[in-house]
Amino acid sequence: MPISDTASGSLRAATAMTLLGCSTGATAALTDYPLLGGQAARYLLAALILVPIALRAGRLTPRLSASELGRLVVLAGTGLFAFNVLLVQALRDTDPAAVGSVVGCTPLLLTVLGPLLERRRPRLRLVAAAGVVVAGAAVTQGFSSGGPAGFAYALGTLACEAAFSLVALPLLPRLGPVRVSAYVTVLAVPMFALAGLAVDGSALLRRPSGAELGALLYLGTVLTVIAFLLWYAALGRLGAERAGLFAGLIPVTAALSGAAVGAGALHPGELLGTLLVGLGVCLGVAPGVTASRGLPGRRRPAAAADRRRPVPSAGPGTP
Structure with missing residues (x-):
């Protein structure tokens, strides 16, 4: 029995965000590894996997336009x-x-900006659902104080997180999740490599320890290849408004995975936050809320070819 686009997209989005939330252990293992060099290696590994998969879809017709290339550069850069x-x-x-x-x-940012970029009004029900998800994420994460510089950097991080979805949306109908993921990972490699050479010089890369190598492999394969593909496939099915709700799972799965491996105990606030996130997601994807009209592009050849291919990650695709 075939499942609906909503169910399929929800499963992909939830899996992608769960993989991202569970990546905290891998990220922690790279604390002492050169940041820019490590990211260059991560995306190089991902590109080596994604490019051959994208090539199996055949030649892109018509070829990539200048505007599409520019959007891909912006996507990789942000x-x-x-x-x-x-x-x-x-x-x-x-x-x-x-x-x-x-x-x-x-989630709240995507729920508001997604429709506005399509010249639509945000849907009240989805905005309310996003508010519940954000509240749950805040309760799970905890409230804290920080300096103005840290807050400004955090706002920039938030903007880039939203750009990862919003900038990609117009590309997905024609290019599909696999090609978009392949292009941006290829473009990210020289960005990190050149910045690393400028900042770290010859210390850009070093031989990783066993734990660092395992973390790089996880980030390059599971978190980038699989999570990127899953997330972009979810965006095509759900749209930014509903897919964005699942970003609230990141702090939840981070807390749960930490407790599972003995890195910390679950607190009542984390459990309450988990319930709020779940409530908000259910409110947003419940029947009666449909994806925006222009997103899925499911009849276009490139996207359809990506879904037909037996890609291991079709079952994520990021963060």
Whole structure:
């Protein structure tokens, strides 16, 4: 029995955000590894996997236009490069709880900006659902204080997180999740490599320890290849408004995964936040709320070819 676009998109979005939330352990293992060089290696590994998969779809007809290429460069520069740099700077100037509370506003931002970019009015029900998700994420993450510089960096991180979805939306109907993911990972490699050479010089890369190598492999394959594909496939099915609600799962799954591996105990606030996030997501994806008209593009050849191919990650695709 075939499942609906809503169910399929919800499953993909939830899986992608769960993988992102569970990546905190891998990220922590790279604390002492050169940031820019590590990210360059991560996206190079992802590109080596994604490009051959994209090539299996055949030649893109017509070829990539200048506007599409420009949008892909902006997507890689904001959603991948600037996001990681600003996130690290934010964490240096304030604590993770404050940063998480700001970035946790992503669902609300997508719910409002998504329709406005399509010249539509935001739907009250989805805005309310996003508000519940944001409240749940804030309760889970905890409230904290930080300096103005850290707050500014956190706002920049929030903007880049939203750009990762909003800038990609017009590209997905023609290019499909696989091509978009392949293009942006390829473009991100020189961005991180050149910045790393300018900042770290010869210390751009070093031989990783066993734990660091495992973390790089996880980030490059699971978090980038799989999560990117899942997330972009979810965007095409749900639209930014509803898919964005699932970003509230990031702090929830981070807390749950930490408790599961013994890195910390669950607190009542985290459990309450989990319930609020779940309530908000259910409110947003419940029957009666449909995706925006122009997004899915499900009849277009490129996107359809991406979904037909037996890609291991079709079952995520990020963060």
